[in-house]
Amino acid sequence: MKRRKFLKNTTLGLSATAAGAISGGFLASCLNSNDKKQTKMDVSALIPIPIQIVIDDVGWWSGKDGSAYQQPYRTGIDRNHTVADYRAIVKLGKELGMRPQAAMILCEWDKNNILKNVPHSTWMGKKWDNSKWVGPWLEEAADVINNNKKHFEITMHGLGHEWWTNGIFTRAEWADDDGIMRPKHDIERHIQAFAEILQQNNLGELPKSFVPTNFSHSFGVTKGNDVSMAEILREHGFSYINTPYNYNFHNIDRVQYGVFGVDSGVLTVDRGSDLLDWNVIGVIPEGKINGVTCGMHWANLLHEDPERNSEIVDGWVKVLAPYKNKPETMLAENSLVYQKQLVHSKLTKTTRKENKIEFDFSATDNAGTIISNDEFTIKIKSQKELSFSSGDIQINSVSSNKESDSVLYSLNLKRKGKGNASITYKSA
Ligand SMILES: [Zn+2]
Numbered sequence: 020m021k022r023r024k025f026l027k028n029t030t031l032g033l034s035a036t037a038a039g040a041i042s043g044g045f046l047a048s049c050l051n052s053n054d055k056k057q058t059k060m061d062v063s064a065l066i067p068i069p070i071q072i073v074i075d076d077v078g079w080w081s082g083k084d085g086s087a088y089q090q091p092y093r094t095g096i097d098r099n100h101t102v103a104d105y106r107a108i109v110k111l112g113k114e115l116g117m118r119p120q121a122a123m124i125l126c127e128w129d130k131n132n133i134l135k136n137v138p139h140s141t142w143m144g145k146k147w148d149n150s151k152w153v154g155p156w157l158e159e160a161a162d163v164i165n166n167n168k169k170h171f172e173i174t175m176h177g178l179g180h181e182w183w184t185n186g187i188f189t190r191a192e193w194a195d196d197d198g199i200m201r202p203k204h205d206i207e208r209h210i211q212a213f214a215e216i217l218q219q220n221n222l223g224e225l226p227k228s229f230v231p232t233n234f235s236h237s238f239g240v241t242k243g244n245d246v247s248m249a250e251i252l253r254e255h256g257f258s259y260i261n262t263p264y265n266y267n268f269h270n271i272d273r274v275q276y277g278v279f280g281v282d283s284g285v286l287t288v289d290r291g292s293d294l295l296d297w298n299v300i301g302v303i304p305e306g307k308i309n310g311v312t313c314g315m316h317w318a319n320l321l322h323e324d325p326e327r328n329s330e331i332v333d334g335w336v337k338v339l340a341p342y343k344n345k346p347e348t349m350l351a352e353n354s355l356v357y358q359k360q361l362v363h364s365k366l367t368k369t370t371r372k373e374n375k376i377e378f379d380f381s382a383t384d385n386a387g388t389i390i391s392n393d394e395f396t397i398k399i400k401s402q403k404e405l406s407f408s409s410g411d412i413q414i415n416s417v418s419s420n421k422e423s424d425s426v427l428y429s430l431n432l433k434r435k436g437k438g439n440a441s442i443t444y445k446s447a
Contacts, residue, residue, distance in 0.1 A: 062399060062400070063346075063401075064369055064371065065369070065397070066397050067397075068365075070311060070342050070350055071354060072115075072339070073122060073313070074316070074317055075176060075315070076122065076317050077105075077121035078121075078127065079091075079100055079317075080100050080127045082318070084298065091188075093180075102156055102163060103325035104325060105163040107320050107332050109171050110329060111320065111336065112169070115343070115350055117350050117351065118171065118172045118354065122176035124176050124180050125178055126149065127152040130149075130220070134179070138208070139183050142179070172226065174228040175210070175213055175225065175226050176229075177209070178192065179192065181232070190232075191231070193206065193209075193248060194231065197269070198235060198269030200241050203244065203245075207251065228257065228260070229252055229261075238273045247282060250282075250285075257285060258284075258390050259286040259354060261312055264289040281386050281387050285388075286358050288312065294308075300321055300322065303330065315335075358388070359392050362383055362392050363392060374443055374445060394431065395432055398427060398428065400426070403426075403446050403447075405428065406446075409432075412433065415431040
């Protein structure tokens with residue numbers, strides 16, 4: 020290959036950039052003293068920030084905004100939802116090699132009307148009757164979800180999205196407008212009902228991720244409560260919350276690490292702002308992802324004609340695909356990879372020494388997350404082809420992407436123990 024020859028025959032300029040601990044920028048180094056040809060290499064390394072997709076309000080069968088008469092906002096569109104709308108999520112995941120989070124509202128999946136006994140969960144209260152939405156489409160949609168688990172993650176969003184008292188709703192289901200958590204026994208009852216409706220539909224156990232409805236949420240304990248929302252979620256096996264740090268997010272001063280905080284061990288990630296408003300349908304998206312989450316509402320992924328959903332999905336693929344091969348970003352394969360990578364990208368210190376990249380995990384391990392931060396990905400940019408080795412960290416995989424004048428390597432690494440580690444590289 021022409022370009023490879025070019026790489027081999029060119030002595031590259033020495034980078035004068037100081038090596039050392041990095042934060043946000045690429046680590047540049049000039050190497051390699053052991054290289055017999057005495058060529059100089061520019062090598063830089065970074066733990067990329069991961070991007071995850073989170074889609075809100077999946078699960079409604081009616082799209083109708085009923086807020087004017089004390090019903091939910093739902094997805095705010097002029098058609099009902101169909102099984103094709105679930106396929107759209109799977110298609111998005113498949114095309115990007117990702118597992119989008121579907122933050123689900125489950126009241127319209129309630130086959131047995133259990134919600135009549137769950138106070139504050141629906142507009143009908145004790146007269147709750149969901150028979151209108153019980154039909155074969157439930158099994159068909161459940162099949163789409165269950166047959167595509169690598170590309171569809173159920174995330175808990177809620178039962179009815181709002182909080183009804185005597186047929187009148189306030190916002191929102193899990194916390195009020197001031198971010199004050201609803202009474203603990205109600206939170207527990209709503210989580211339990213969410214699990215029961217999943218079971219009714221053979222959709223598995225409670226998920227491990229949560230998006231608060233209306234994004235009404237507080238970091239830590241709120242007035243009148245002796246336990247935080249995060250703590251209750253943790254007791255039910257959740258490890259991660261995704262919500263924007265906007266006006267509905269309270270106690271932001273308690274967040275420790277900027278784009279995320281650790282609340283009772285539960286990672287609480289800032290979703291940033293979405294590209295589209297919540298009820299926009301049939302629009303091909305454009306723009307840049309401004310943080311670590313590509314957040315959207317279900318309508319944003321769909322077309323007015325469900326048979327044309329793929330046109331909108333393709334638009335999202337176009338928006339997101341470039342983040343896969345940028346040195347500073349990656350697309351997370353699933354939410355667990357996402358959580359681990361996010362913590363590493365912010366807290367693991369990367370230092371270059373000679374032909375080594377050293378990792379200091381002390382801040383990462385002190386963050387106190389429930390999930391073990393055993394795996395992460397590093398990207399290494401080099402003007403020569405490299406090979407990698409390590410005695411104290413496992414190199415799970417190495418992939419590379421050739422660019423015009425360099426190679427961008429992506430290494431998935433797995434820690435062997437708690438201590439710091441390093442990888443060594445040399446000319447291939
Ligand atoms: Zn919502």
